[in-house]
Amino acid sequence: MDRETKEKIEKILELKEKKDALILAHNYQIPEIQDVADFVGDSLGLSEKAKETDKPLIVFCGVLFMAETAKILNPDKKVLIPDPEAGCSLVESITVEELRKWKQKHPDAVVVGYINTSADVKAECDYICTSSNAVNVVESIPEDKEILFLPDMFLGFYVQAKTKRKNLHIWPGECHVHAAIRIEDIKRAYDEHKNAELLIHPECGCSSSCMYLTADGKIKGEILSTSGMIKYAKKSPASEFVVATEIGILHPLRKKAPEKKFYPVNEEAICKYMKMITIDKLLKSLEREIYEVNVPEEIMRKAKRGIERMLAL
Numbered sequence: 001m002d003r004e005t006k007e008k009i010e011k012i013l014e015l016k017e018k019k020d021a022l023i024l025a026h027n028y029q030i031p032e033i034q035d036v037a038d039f040v041g042d043s044l045g046l047s048e049k050a051k052e053t054d055k056p057l058i059v060f061c062g063v064l065f066m067a068e069t070a071k072i073l074n075p076d077k078k079v080l081i082p083d084p085e086a087g088c089s090l091v092e093s094i095t096v097e098e099l100r101k102w103k104q105k106h107p108d109a110v111v112v113g114y115i116n117t118s119a120d121v122k123a124e125c126d127y128i129c130t131s132s133n134a135v136n137v138v139e140s141i142p143e144d145k146e147i148l149f150l151p152d153m154f155l156g157f158y159v160q161a162k163t164k165r166k167n168l169h170i171w172p173g174e175c176h177v178h179a180a181i182r183i184e185d186i187k188r189a190y191d192e193h194k195n196a197e198l199l200i201h202p203e204c205g206c207s208s209s210c211m212y213l214t215a216d217g218k219i220k221g222e223i224l225s226t227s228g229m230i231k232y233a234k235k236s237p238a239s240e241f242v243v244a245t246e247i248g249i250l251h252p253l254r255k256k257a258p259e260k261k262f263y264p265v266n267e268e269a270i271c272k273y274m275k276m277i278t279i280d281k282l283l284k285s286l287e288r289e290i291y292e293v294n295v296p297e298e299i300m301r302k303a304k305r306g307i308e309r310m311l312a313l
């Protein structure tokens with residue numbers, strides 16, 4: 001790390017103390033951001049930290065829907081995002097108008113929305129879920145109830161296969177980074193590292209095919225959220241892992257299990273939105289208290305119900 005970056009990091013730490021701020025970072029953030037954060041985790045872990053903090057200022061190093069979730073859980077606190085343009089292709093795969101039309105066709109259905117949705121889409125959902133708890137959330141809904149699951153179709157297929165629910169309707173949305181991870185990538189990486197275990201995120205384009213391969217014993221692997229991958233890798237007796245998700249996860253995996261080896265399935269699995277948060281932008285954000293995240297009160301109130309139902313589970 002060069003001297004200039006080190007000095008900026010020192011300034012960030014000073015400002016964080018002075019302003020009594022909490023810095024949260026997602027597992028896909030660049031290593032320097034993860035190392036300066038108070039807590040690094042997946043969407044569920046970050047939502048929980050945002051909910052329990054007593055700090056007056058939260059700086060969210062992730063993408064906009066995550067910072068909005070932190071604001072919804074902490075309406076009285078100031079929530080900042082260092083770059084408000086940090087979006088998400090999965091969030092963009094459904095609009096609130098599209099969801100309302102879908103609901104009209106299934107008026108009695110329970111709506112389960114993945115956390116990767118905009119605040120106004122969340123406000124139309126009965127439950128919010130993350131990849132760590134999507135199966136549990138769906139299993140908590142009475143079996144005779146129709147479910148609309150949105151917006152990630154690969155996570156939807158995974159949940160459908162796990163819960164064996166016939167009345168689960170899945171929105172055809174996807175994340176461009178995970179959809180691009182194909183079964184051929186997995187097979188190639190697996191051939192190159194024959195003793196490795198496979199860790200795969202359920203949003204991946206190959207998650208359903210991988211489930212069948214793992215069930216058949218053709219591949220030794222687990223389908224896990226990013227935080228689930230870290231926990232699993234630490235306790236598994238395996239010493240090598242092939243990892244199928246955004247490559248930012250390699251940093252916390254290597255930090256938490258330094259004695260083990262981790263190989264990305266696809267080096268190009270990079271989320272350009274997550275990488276928009278830099279040390280320079282984080283420093284400016286803390287100095288000038290920009291960019292404040294705000295969500296209209298009515299949307300916040302409605303969106304909070306689904307998030308709190310998830311956290312209660």
Ligand code: SF4
Pocket residue numbers: 063087088089090091116175176177178246271272273274
């Ligand atoms: S990796 Fe995919 S789902 Fe995650 S923030 Fe980037 S675009 Fe969205």
